[in-house]
Amino acid sequence: xxxxxxxxxxxxxxxxxxxxxxxxxxxxxxxxxxxxxxxxxxxxxxxxxxxxxxxxxxxxxxxxxxxxxxxxxxxxxxxxxxxxxxxxxxxxxxxxxxxxxxxxxxxx
Amino acid sequence: xxxxxxxxxxxxxxxxxxxxxxxxxxxxxxxxxxxxxxxxxxxxxxxxxxxxxxxxxxxxxxxxxxxxxxxxxxxxxxxxxxxxxxxxxxxxxxxxxxxxxxxxxxxxxxxxxxxxxxxxxxxxxxxxxxxxxxxxxxxx
Numbered sequence: 108x109x110x111x112x113x114x115x116x117x118x119x120x121x122x123x124x125x126x127x128x129x130x131x132x133x134x135x136x137x138x139x140x141x142x143x144x145x146x147x148x149x150x151x152x153x154x155x156x157x158x159x160x161x162x163x164x165x166x167x168x169x170x171x172x173x174x175x176x177x178x179x180x181x182x183x184x185x186x187x188x189x190x191x192x193x194x195x196x197x198x199x200x201x202x203x204x205x206x207x208x209x210x211x212x213x214x215x
Numbered sequence: 216x217x218x219x220x221x222x223x224x225x226x227x228x229x230x231x232x233x234x235x236x237x238x239x240x241x242x243x244x245x246x247x248x249x250x251x252x253x254x255x256x257x258x259x260x261x262x263x264x265x266x267x268x269x270x271x272x273x274x275x276x277x278x279x280x281x282x283x284x285x286x287x288x289x290x291x292x293x294x295x296x297x298x299x300x301x302x303x304x305x306x307x308x309x310x311x312x313x314x315x316x317x318x319x320x321x322x323x324x325x326x327x328x329x330x331x332x333x334x335x336x337x338x339x340x341x342x343x344x345x346x347x348x349x350x351x352x353x354x355x
Contacts, residue, residue, distance in 0.1 A: 141267075141325030144260045145332060149252060157320045164235035168242065168259045170252060193239070 108215055110173045110196045113152065118210060119175075120199045122182070123191040131172045134211050136204060140165045147171055154207055158182035163190045173198055177207040219281035219288070226266050226291075228275025231319070237278050238263035248282070250355070257333040258287050258353050264326040265291040265349055271316050272296065273347065286335075289351045297343035305331065 111127035113119055121127075132150030137143045138157045147153055149170040154177050155162065163186060166174050173196035176182070181199065190197050200207040222244060224237035242259040262278065269276040273295025281288040298304050305327050312322025331337050334351040341347040 138320055139323040139325070140320040141264060141323045141329055144264065145325050145329045149256055159319050160232045161235070161319060161321070164239065164263065168235070168238055168256070168263050170256050 110152075110198070113173070113175075113211070113214070114198050116210060116214060118200055118202055118207075122176070122197045122199050123187045124173075124196050124198075125191050125194045126196055129172045129196065131211075131215065134208060134215070135171070136208060144169050152211060154204060154211070156180050156204065158186060160186050160189060162186075163193060163195050166190075166195045167193050172196065175200055175207060175211070177202065177204040217284065219283045221282075222280045224278045224280075226269045226275045226278055226293075228270055228273065231270055231316075234267055234270045235263050237266055241280050244280075245282075245287075254287075254353060254355065258289065261330045261333045261351050261353070262289050262291075264329045265289070265351075267321055268326050269293045269295070271312050271321065276346075283355075285355050287353045287355065289334075289349075289353075291349045291351075292346070293348075294346040297345055297347055298339065298341040299343050301339050301341060 108131050110129045114121035131152045135147035135151040136154040138155050147169050150172045152173050153171040154175045156178050158180050176199045179201040238259045245255045273293035276293030279290045307328045308324040310322045310324035316322040335354045336352045338350045
């Protein structure tokens with residue numbers, strides 16, 4: 108499943124999607140950034156509620172397929188601009204984290 | 216042996232939002248050199264964790280990356296407070312980061328363990344009140 112496919116699911120929305128054809132290989136959930144860098148795998152979809160600028164660097168360096176912001180949280184425009192420039196996909200899901208994870212589980 | 220390709224970066228200690236710029240630069244360089252994605256990922260995460268540590272604890276510092284034919288060496292040098300108990304600092308979950316750093320999602324006590332996890336060797340030289348130098352190597 109590509110990031111574009113994920114973004115098209117009911118309940119999902121692309122906030123910035125510079126690399127829509129990226130394949131999603133798995134899922135990781137977490138808000139502690141070093142934990143994510145230690146445990147997430149390349150090509151994971153990363154579900155979080157953190158929206159500060161550092162999530163963009165973490166996603167870029169950990170090479171995740173996309174960030175999925177759960178609970179409907181929204182980052183500042185500057186974060187989206189940086190993500191777009193660095194090739195980091197950010198999606199948003201209005202559902203709680205668990206249900207966001209289920210949505211991925213059902214569709215991967 | 217050929218001279219290594221060397222890159223030097225200053226890590227700004229005041230600017231938390233720009234932390235990671237050196238790592239992102241290194242990632243680009245390694246990509247251009249055609250290294251495999253997992254090696255690039257390991258080097259850039261280890262370096263980013265080190266950069267973040269220098270910003271949180273040491274007011275910045277300097278980073279040097281040397282690319283040899285068979286390995287990549289990352290040297291992070293700061294003039295911060297030093298690490299009193301390195302064994303304790305290496306434990307997952309141990310952290311001295313302040314609350315404002317934790318609210319950003321850092322300070323989970325995973326930085327140094329991640330640096331060790333993603334590199335083939337890591338040496339910490341630290342003197343309290345003088346500073347810390349960390350040398351990491353990733354084999355190619």
